[in-house]
Amino acid sequence: MDFDVIVIGGGVAGVSAALRASELGKSVALVERDQVGGECINRACIPSKTLIDAVKTVNRVSSSPWIVSSATLDYAKLNENKARIITAIKDRMEHNLNARNVKVIKGNAKIKAQGEVEVDGRTITGDHLVLSTGSVPLSLPDFPLNGRNVLDPWTAMNLKEIKNRIVIVGGGVAGVELATLFRALNKEVTILELMPQLLPGFDRDLASATKKRLEEKGIRIYLNAKSKIVNSEGTVKFSVNLPNASEEVEGDLAVVTIGRKASTENLNLKEIGVETDQRGYVKVDERGRTTNPKVFAAGDVAGVPLSATKAWRQGIVAGDNIGGKESKMPKYIPSSIFADMEIGTVGKTLDDLKKAGIEAREIMVEMRDIPRAWTLNETDGFLKLVVAGNKIEGAHMIGEGATEVINTMALAMELGITTTQLYSVTFSHPTVSEVIGEAIQRLTHGEIY
């Protein structure tokens, strides 16, 4: 065998799997056909957050009348900064791979047989395989991507010039983040969402607070909207069927945020005994092991949640198990949305628990009750804890700092910390995290703030 492990795909899942297996003494090859760092670093999380953070800084200045100078964005310079950040992060990853002796092979990998991978005509062999080939946007019949005015999120974010009227298909995480970005750039933005709730699957109050804020910013949101593109020759025209009406919506640009599929072409999964689910994602257990014990899968290719947060962890878990260390996926994977008001969420909602027949209750603290929210000039939002008995089942937060605060809740929940134990923890003052202390205080004794 040329290597103990061949990792196919150098996104965050592949990089973390390769580094971990190598740390545990395995010889590792990582095959990447495009850029190390994959979607997250090059096209998704990092570029989108660079842009969103910049527009939020401008928003913060303009919504603070006591700051007297005005701030505007230089979009060309911002894009240069984005490119610089991507390169810095990618260089660091490549440096780490190199330092741990992971052999990075540039090229398109094709699985020929168990343990045999062809990379651009050359065959390499490995004892274990890790599939971390990610997912790709799907061109749906009702929203066919055309590379011109009907685009996937990454292409839309990378336009040199952004058109004026933008219609976003899908009000999930990517749809909400892109709407925030484009609106802050003074574009006319419409979101078309098929489900009755923006951010389907998220806590209901959190979704309505997000909708309210986006609408206040001037974004048009259609829920229960069964839509399709009827013409995209000049502008993009949609027919939109609502429960009691039908409308035509028109934009200069459509961004389709729904529909992705596992990237599994070339992997010959059937031949090597790796099963997929009905949607084409590779089936894995909690150790990242596929139906073939010598083959692991991590990240988007292994199914929902399609998040870099999960992808990193699953790569580490796969690397651990290949390296002989027992490890399993965590019970709780937090998720963050970098919208105009940040969102952080982990665990179950009250609705989830009700459906499962579990008796639970919620405790909600509004951000206006927390002193730091006032000093930050962002008093909207709340933290909601979902508790069953003494156990914290979920935490859902919207407001400034939510994407950071949620990690503390993930820590507490993963370690099984009870509400009584959390009550004994002190949170520094004045910080946004005090909202956790206040929620526990109210739950166990009574409010302080």
Ligand SMILES: Cc1cc2nc3c(=O)[nH]c(=O)nc-3n(C[C@H](O)[C@H](O)[C@H](O)COP(=O)(O)OP(=O)(O)OC[C@H]3O[C@@H](n4cnc5c(N)ncnc54)[C@H](O)[C@@H]3O)c2cc1C
């Ligand atoms: C706009 C947007 C914003 C996002 N923001 C966030 C966020 O803030 N936080 C978050 O957690 N998630 C976010 N995500 C999701 C996140 O980007 C993905 O979940 C994550 O990148 C998946 O990582 P991965 O390693 O599984 O796959 P990928 O990053 O897709 O990497 C797969 C790699 O495999 C390579 N590859 C595929 N096939 C082959 C082959 N045959 N041979 C060689 N190489 C191959 C590809 O070139 C690619 O580099 C966002 C997504 C989008 C679209």
